[in-house]
Amino acid sequence: MKKKHIIGLLVMVGFTVFAAGAYRASLTPYISFQEARAKSRTVQVFGKIDENTVRYDNRAGTIEFDLVDETGDTLRVLYKGVRPNNFEGATDVAVIGRYRDGVFYSEKLLIKCPSKYEGGS
Amino acid sequence: MIGETSIYLAFVAALVALICFIAAALGNRGMLSLARGAFRVMSAAIVFASVYLLFLLLTHQFQYIYVYSHTDRALPTPYLISAFWAGQEGTFLFWALCSALAGLLLLGREDKYEPWVMGFATVASTFLIVLMLVASPFATFDQAPYDGAGLNPLLFDPWMIIHPPVVFVGYAALVFPAAFAFAALAVRDYDGWVQRALPWTLFGWLALGAGIIIGGYWAYKVLGWGGYWGWDPVENASLVPWLTGTALLHGMLIQKARGSFKKANLLLSIITYVLIIYATYLTRSGVLADFSVHSFSEAGVNAYLGLFLLFFLFVPVALLLYRWKEIPSPQIEEGVLSRNFAFYATVLLTCLSAIVVSVGTSSPIITGLMGNASSVDSSYYVTSNAPLVLLLALTLAACPLMAWRGNQGVALKQKLMIPGAISLLVTAVAVILGVRRVFDAVFVLLSVLALSSNLWALLLAAKRGIKMIGGYLAHVGLAVMFIGILGSSGYSTSQNLVIEPGKPAEAFGYSFEFKGMVKPTPAKEALWLLVKGKGREVMAHPEFYVVEKSGQLMRSPHIIRGLFYDLYVSPLDVREPEGGDLFVLSRGSQQEAYGHSITFTGFDRTPHADGSSVRVAAILEVEWPEGRTTARPSVVSAGGNWVQEPAVLDSGITIWLEGIDADGGRVLFRVWDEEPGAGVAFIEVSKKPLVNVLWAGTVLLLGGTAVATWRRSEEKARAKMAKQEHPNRTVRVKKRKK
Numbered sequence: 001m002k003k004k005h006i007i008g009l010l011v012m013v014g015f016t017v018f019a020a021g022a023y024r025a026s027l028t029p030y031i032s033f034q035e036a037r038a039k040s041r042t043v044q045v046f047g048k049i050d051e052n053t054v055r056y057d058n059r060a061g062t063i064e065f066d067l068v069d070e071t072g073d074t075l076r077v078l079y080k081g082v083r084p085n086n087f088e089g090a091t092d093v094a095v096i097g098r099y100r101d102g103v104f105y106s107e108k109l110l111i112k113c114p115s116k117y118e119g120g121s
Numbered sequence: 122m123i124g125e126t127s128i129y130l131a132f133v134a135a136l137v138a139l140i141c142f143i144a145a146a147l148g149n150r151g152m153l154s155l156a157r158g159a160f161r162v163m164s165a166a167i168v169f170a171s172v173y174l175l176f177l178l179l180t181h182q183f184q185y186i187y188v189y190s191h192t193d194r195a196l197p198t199p200y201l202i203s204a205f206w207a208g209q210e211g212t213f214l215f216w217a218l219c220s221a222l223a224g225l226l227l228l229g230r231e232d233k234y235e236p237w238v239m240g241f242a243t244v245a246s247t248f249l250i251v252l253m254l255v256a257s258p259f260a261t262f263d264q265a266p267y268d269g270a271g272l273n274p275l276l277f278d279p280w281m282i283i284h285p286p287v288v289f290v291g292y293a294a295l296v297f298p299a300a301f302a303f304a305a306l307a308v309r310d311y312d313g314w315v316q317r318a319l320p321w322t323l324f325g326w327l328a329l330g331a332g333i334i335i336g337g338y339w340a341y342k343v344l345g346w347g348g349y350w351g352w353d354p355v356e357n358a359s360l361v362p363w364l365t366g367t368a369l370l371h372g373m374l375i376q377k378a379r380g381s382f383k384k385a386n387l388l389l390s391i392i393t394y395v396l397i398i399y400a401t402y403l404t405r406s407g408v409l410a411d412f413s414v415h416s417f418s419e420a421g422v423n424a425y426l427g428l429f430l431l432f433f434l435f436v437p438v439a440l441l442l443y444r445w446k447e448i449p450s451p452q453i454e455e456g457v458l459s460r461n462f463a464f465y466a467t468v469l470l471t472c473l474s475a476i477v478v479s480v481g482t483s484s485p486i487i488t489g490l491m492g493n494a495s496s497v498d499s500s501y502y503v504t505s506n507a508p509l510v511l512l513l514a515l516t517l518a519a520c521p522l523m524a525w526r527g528n529q530g531v532a533l534k535q536k537l538m539i540p541g542a543i544s545l546l547v548t549a550v551a552v553i554l555g556v557r558r559v560f561d562a563v564f565v566l567l568s569v570l571a572l573s574s575n576l577w578a579l580l581l582a583a584k585r586g587i588k589m590i591g592g593y594l595a596h597v598g599l600a601v602m603f604i605g606i607l608g609s610s611g612y613s614t615s616q617n618l619v620i621e622p623g624k625p626a627e628a629f630g631y632s633f634e635f636k637g638m639v640k641p642t643p644a645k646e647a648l649w650l651l652v653k654g655k656g657r658e659v660m661a662h663p664e665f666y667v668v669e670k671s672g673q674l675m676r677s678p679h680i681i682r683g684l685f686y687d688l689y690v691s692p693l694d695v696r697e698p699e700g701g702d703l704f705v706l707s708r709g710s711q712q713e714a715y716g717h718s719i720t721f722t723g724f725d726r727t728p729h730a731d732g733s734s735v736r737v738a739a740i741l742e743v744e745w746p747e748g749r750t751t752a753r754p755s756v757v758s759a760g761g762n763w764v765q766e767p768a769v770l771d772s773g774i775t776i777w778l779e780g781i782d783a784d785g786g787r788v789l790f791r792v793w794d795e796e797p798g799a800g801v802a803f804i805e806v807s808k809k810p811l812v813n814v815l816w817a818g819t820v821l822l823l824g825g826t827a828v829a830t831w832r833r834s835e836e837k838a839r840a841k842m843a844k845q846e847h848p849n850r851t852v853r854v855k856k857r858k859k
Contacts, residue, residue, distance in 0.1 A: 004462055027497055
């Protein structure tokens with residue numbers, strides 16, 4: 001075997017192990033509210049925002065709202081971060097975060113636009 | 122009708138061209154002129170269809186669904202043109218147009234390669250035409266609506282006019298490396314194709330890179346979340362072929378110089394094009410719709426896209442495997458400290474990065490097969506790419522210091538002295554300025570080393586002619602980008618500010634004073650902020666606007682650009698002045714405030730004509746010593762947001778409706794006897810270091826690639842001339858023996 005191939009192989013094997021670890025750690029499964037309440041890791045839930053429950057705290061930079069899934073189950077979400085551009089008027093959202101003491105803490109929201117507009121590219 | 126007919130004509134011509142190119146490729150050279158003719162007819166039909174679509178867009182022919190969906194009468198002309206590629210059907214037409222025009226450049230050239238290359242390219246064009254037959258840009262309504270639905274307001278940006286076409290020009294150009302690889306396998310010439318395909322690889326890589334960068338620039342400027350890259354599936358989908366394209370580019374350069382990498386280059390050419398189709402599949406088919414901020418349209422093209430993908434994966438790869446054993450793999454053993462090894466490392470690292478990003482992007486599909494579809498968050502991409510980028514920076518720094526065949530230790534040390542000293546100095550400064558993590562410090566060290574060593578190599582190369590600096594210039598740009606990316610993504614800080622009237626708020630050594638609201642256009646409202654600090658005084662006007670057609674409230678940031686950092690001002694909210702007194706009233710009850718007697722008599726609920734918003738007013742009978750009136754303070758819902766509209770009375774008091782309990786028949790309102798002032802503004806200010814350094818780096822990278830494309834195109838033309846002058850001598854890539 002040539003030297004460069006040995007080095008290449010070592011880099012690849014070492015890296016694969018490393019990347020697999022990073023992959024497992026950051027996997028955020030899409031799960032139901034019920035499952036989310038039972039887990040302490042970062043997960044992804046999907047539902048509709050109950051418009052009447054949205055509360056903004058501009059000083060703290062947070063948004064609180066109730067997320068309702070298709071079975072009618074409700075999850076209180078506390079989102080901290082930049083308010084997504086099309087947050088108002090959004091109904092369907094994917095929320096990524098973790099559940100703790102009755103509240104789903106999130107730092108990332110994915111908004112589904114009601115329109116059929118396509119994205120950037 | 123005319124549009125559809127021209128697409129059918131293009132389809133028939135494409136089939137004829139395809140059959141004739143295959144016949145010519147299999148030895149019947151007489152079919153070649155017929156094939157070329159049919160290809161020209163196909164191209165003409167596609168050009169005609171494109172011009173016709175443009176005409177429909179410019180003349181507001183709303184009976185065409187595509188025109189209706191992406192434009193309206195109020196749209197300025199540049200955006201009417203850009204609506205061509207605003208939707209799926211139009212992008213396929215535009216892609217087909219670029220492919221056809223690029224194909225015309227190759228017709229009648231490329232000798233024995235021509236029928237194979239053009240046949241391959243014609244298959245690609247045929248697939249695009251089939252997609253248009255399935256989802257036609259010329260589909261019509263029975264009756265023409267008076268006005269269109271309009272363009273997505275997020276796309277109202279000059280960068281968005283050019284972003285999609287630049288990406289698709291890249292996609293169209295990158296079919297040719299794959300076509301030449303296929304032709305090379307067919308004619309069993311495993312070296313000659315590289316010189317022919319290299320300019321196309323460079324050009325396609327340049328266009329795709331420019332498209333990706335423009336997309337990032339647009340995201341930073343318009344989307345308002347403060348970043349230029351979010352590891353969104355749509356972004357990743359275009360990044361992956363660009364990464365394998367990077368590997369291909371470097372692989373081709375090694376093959377030209379040293380004769381190695383023959384198999385890898387054939388494979389990379391094919392894979393890059395397959396990944397482009399896969400990118401189209403991911404972004405157009407809706408498989409990732411639940412995992413992306415982008416919305417997707419589904420138009421029933423999935424099966425065809427899948428077929429497209431499988432064809433370009435299996436046919437060339439099958440041919441590659443069939444030829445595998447006869448492709449020579451020259452054994453070149455060179456030290457680790459050689460330029461040869463640096464290229465090898467580049468190919469390896471960019472391929473690994475491409476794999477990591479595709480695994481992450483495809484994660485919902487992969488995990489979906491095992492049951493529970495999951496996506497990965499952006500930390501995965503950052504963590505897994507970090508070591509790769511670090512090694513890439515090391516390679517970038519080392520490459521210009523070494524010769525192809527390896528260095529003597531002494532020469533390397535001498536060359537390392539000055540760049541090494543510079544980078545140590547800069548790293549020390551960076552640590553003093555606040556770079557704390559060890560990884561970051563090493564990354565700064567390597568990036569600056571890469572910058573200085575490539576700059577030095579560039580100056581040496583410039584003596585041999587300006588054409589020779591392309592690669593070094595691109596690498597200087599990449600090193601500059603590395604520094605910019607680290608600064609802007611790793612060291613960005615932000616603060617939420619509440620700015621009350623007359624009380625400027627402080628952040629990052631600047632003061633922000635809220636002067637009121639302004640209307641830059643009738644449909645938009647902007648905060649009017651006076652920003653002072655560091656000897657500068659700037660007006661900032663981050664905007665709010667409601668998109669009438671969808672009812673979304675949008676925010677666009679104001680960016681105060683600086684050499685060392687950008688201040689990124691995002692509007693969060695604005696509230697009318699607080700003060701006065703709060704009261705709760707039930708229906709029929711009365712309250713005394715500021716010498717006025719206020720009675721709440723009932724609600725007045727008026728839905729807006731189109732049902733998208735509703736106004737709720739509280740009806741208040743107000744009496745004061747000098748007069749009486751009926752006040753109607755109200756709230757209006759606009760896309761889920763409630764906007765207050767206070768009632769201003771002649772007597773000098775203002776009443777805001779603060780809350781409604783419709784079931785209980787109660788209202789909460791605020792009475793105040795002061796003039797309504799500027800109110801309270803809520804903003805988020807972020808300090809983003811070195812963003813301009815990043816943009817400068819991208820310009821250098823693209824500029825350097827453009828120079829390299831120019832050089833390699835001239836080389837190709839010269840090789841062709843030489844061959845014409847000496848038809849009996851085959852021009853071959855020089856092969857050095859060990």
